[in-house]
Amino acid sequence: MRTYSNKLTVLLATLIILNLWVAVFGDGMKNMDEITARQNRIEIKDFAFNPQTLTVKSGEKVTWINRDEEPHTVVSVDKQFNKSTALDTDQTFTITAGAPGTYSYFCSVHPKMTGTIVVEK
C-alpha cells in the first residue's frame, strides 16, 4: 500500500509539472502568434494600402483592416487567394500566405488602389 501511495505521489507531481510546462509554453506560443498577426497587418486608409508592399513568410497570416468610411475590397490579380467581400469601416480580412512569390492585389471598387505581398519561404 505504501509503494502504491508513493507511485501515486510521483505521478501527481509529474502531472503538475507537465501542466505548468504546457501553461508556460502555450502562453509563449500565443504571444508569438499575436506578434506575427500585428506585424502582418495592412491598413486601408485614404484610399491606399499601408504598407503598400509587405514581406511575409509562407504560412503566415496577413490581415487587412479598413480604416476608411468607404467600402474596399482585396482582390488578388492572379487569384493567389480568394477575394474579400466589401469591407466596411473597421472590418478585417485575413488570408494565410501560400506558395512563395509576389502577390499583387487591388481594390475592385477602386482599381487604382494596389498593393503587393512578397511571400518568402
Ligand SMILES: [Cu+2]
Ligand atoms: Cu477601395
